[in-house]
Amino acid sequence: MTDLLARRDTWSTANCSIAAALDVVGNRTTLLLLREASLGTRRFDDFAHRAGVSEPVAATRLKQLVADGLLERRPYRQPGQRTRDEYLLTPKGRDLLPVLAALRQWGDTYAVDEPSIRVAHRDCGAPVQVRLRCDAGHDVPADEVAVLPGPGLLPTTPPATPDLPAQPCHTHPCHTRSET
Amino acid sequence: MTDLLARRDTWSTANCSIAAALDVVGNRTTLLLLREASLGTRRFDDFAHRAGVSEPVAATRLKQLVADGLLERRPYRQPGQRTRDEYLLTPKGRDLLPVLAALRQWGDTYAVDEPSIRVAHRDCGAPVQVRLRCDAGHDVPADEVAVLPGPGLLPTTPPATPDLPAQPCHTHPCHTRSET
DNA sequence: GAGCTGACTTAGGAAAACCAAAGCCAGCTA
DNA sequence: TAGCTGGCTTTGGTTTTCCTAAGTCAGCTC
Numbered sequence: 001m002t003d004l005l006a007r008r009d010t011w012s013t014a015n016c017s018i019a020a021a022l023d024v025v026g027n028r029t030t031l032l033l034l035r036e037a038s039l040g041t042r043r044f045d046d047f048a049h050r051a052g053v054s055e056p057v058a059a060t061r062l063k064q065l066v067a068d069g070l071l072e073r074r075p076y077r078q079p080g081q082r083t084r085d086e087y088l089l090t091p092k093g094r095d096l097l098p099v100l101a102a103l104r105q106w107g108d109t110y111a112v113d114e115p116s117i118r119v120a121h122r123d124c125g126a127p128v129q130v131r132l133r134c135d136a137g138h139d140v141p142a143d144e145v146a147v148l149p150g151p152g153l154l155p156t157t158p159p160a161t162p163d164l165p166a167q168p169c170h171t172h173p174c175h176t177r178s179e180t
Numbered sequence: 181m182t183d184l185l186a187r188r189d190t191w192s193t194a195n196c197s198i199a200a201a202l203d204v205v206g207n208r209t210t211l212l213l214l215r216e217a218s219l220g221t222r223r224f225d226d227f228a229h230r231a232g233v234s235e236p237v238a239a240t241r242l243k244q245l246v247a248d249g250l251l252e253r254r255p256y257r258q259p260g261q262r263t264r265d266e267y268l269l270t271p272k273g274r275d276l277l278p279v280l281a282a283l284r285q286w287g288d289t290y291a292v293d294e295p296s297i298r299v300a301h302r303d304c305g306a307p308v309q310v311r312l313r314c315d316a317g318h319d320v321p322a323d324e325v326a327v328l329p330g331p332g333l334l335p336t337t338p339p340a341t342p343d344l345p346a347q348p349c350h351t352h353p354c355h356t357r358s359e360t
Numbered sequence: 361g362a363g364c365t366g367a368c369t370t371a372g373g374a375a376a377a378c379c380a381a382a383g384c385c386a387g388c389t390a
Numbered sequence: 391t392a393g394c395t396g397g398c399t400t401t402g403g404t405t406t407t408c409c410t411a412a413g414t415c416a417g418c419t420c
Binding site: 004008011015016017018019020023024025031032035039040041046052092094095096098099100101102104105106107108109111112113114115116117118120121122123124125126127128129130131133134135136138140142144145146147148149150151152153154 | 305
């Protein structure tokens with residue numbers, strides 16, 4: 001019952017939460033705007049310029065982010081200026097920070113020469129990393145992750161092509177072979 | 181020197197590692213294919229059908245993933261069949277699993293009614309979560325993250341519009357207001 | 361009360377991404 | 391050696407995403 005991966009064709013990813021998350025944040029611009037929000041950007045023009053997108057795109061995406069509940073638009077006022085609106089991360093939006101952190105961590109390792117910013121623990125100064133951890137408190141490396149059925153699991157209607165002898169990712173040759 | 185966010189306009193995100201990562205995995209299809217790879221999918225047709233994309237798209241993206249070094253294409257042979265190619269995660273591709281895990285965690289919380297699969301620690305059975313942790317071993321909540329300059333930080337050429345009194349994300353009103 | 365500025369919107373168009381349907385090819389099986 | 395199957399590629403068309411350039415509008419400042 002627990003060997004889901006061995007019967008990969010008996011269940012579908014129709015209601016996959018990764019796909020559902022990607023429906024909200026599945027494009028580059030949206031994630032760049034969220035990056036800016038997490039770095040303290042609040043004004044429309046700053047969002048557009050710092051994320052490197054045009055104003056029409058910024059307007060469209062910010063509107064969508066507010067509609068999706070990731071940002072909140074609220075009026076603010078600077079002395080001697082008129083009332084304006086600013087965009088602030090909601091708790092729902094803030095909960096996407098691990099996604100940004102994971103992307104940054106991977107990008108630091110594989111996609112840039114040198115990181116432009118570092119992320120540290122404010123209280124102790126030590127670098128912050130994204131980790132997988134189980135509720136029992138263990139660090140969980142990628143090869144110790146097990147996939148189990150959840151309450152929303154949907155069976156597939158058509159029994160698809162007979163599968164390869166399925167293996168979870170961690171038993172693949174890719175995890176034991178010598179690195180290139 | 182450490183209050184980067186207060187001088188957000190003095191540095192640019194031109195070489196941002198998040199943007200660089202998004203250049204590689206910044207579209208929905210790519211991440212869905214990586215999801216499938218992490219769930220043990222190895223054959224072309226299975227990638228296309230399970231990720232829900234057409235064959236031409238699957239072919240293009242898989243080719244790109246191999247070119248980017250996230251997947252490795254290698255011949256395999258089942259008894260009584262001819263030699264075929266399969267796609268396996270490389271270590272570089274496997275290091276993106278925290279991104280998928282973070283997306284799944286967010287999606288489970290906000291984007292689906294009930295998760296279709298659960299992820300557990302193989303050794304102890306406890307649910308696995310994505311966490312931010314510092315090298316000193318502390319759990320780091322979002323409001324204790326500090327942003328520091330890295331070696332690749334680029335200054336901006338044009339001093340942009342005078343900024344709002346900048347605040348790191350964790351001091352925003354969004355973190356202290358009552359939730360809706 | 362004219363001008364400026366921040367915050368957008370509108371218009372028009374280019375590029376990227378995606379799809380369905382059909383075709384191609386290698387190499388087993390019969 | 392004819393047919394089947396997995397693994398693609400080609401064709402043609404639609405949708406999405408993004409751009410530049412220009413216009414709008416509210417409400418301070420002068």
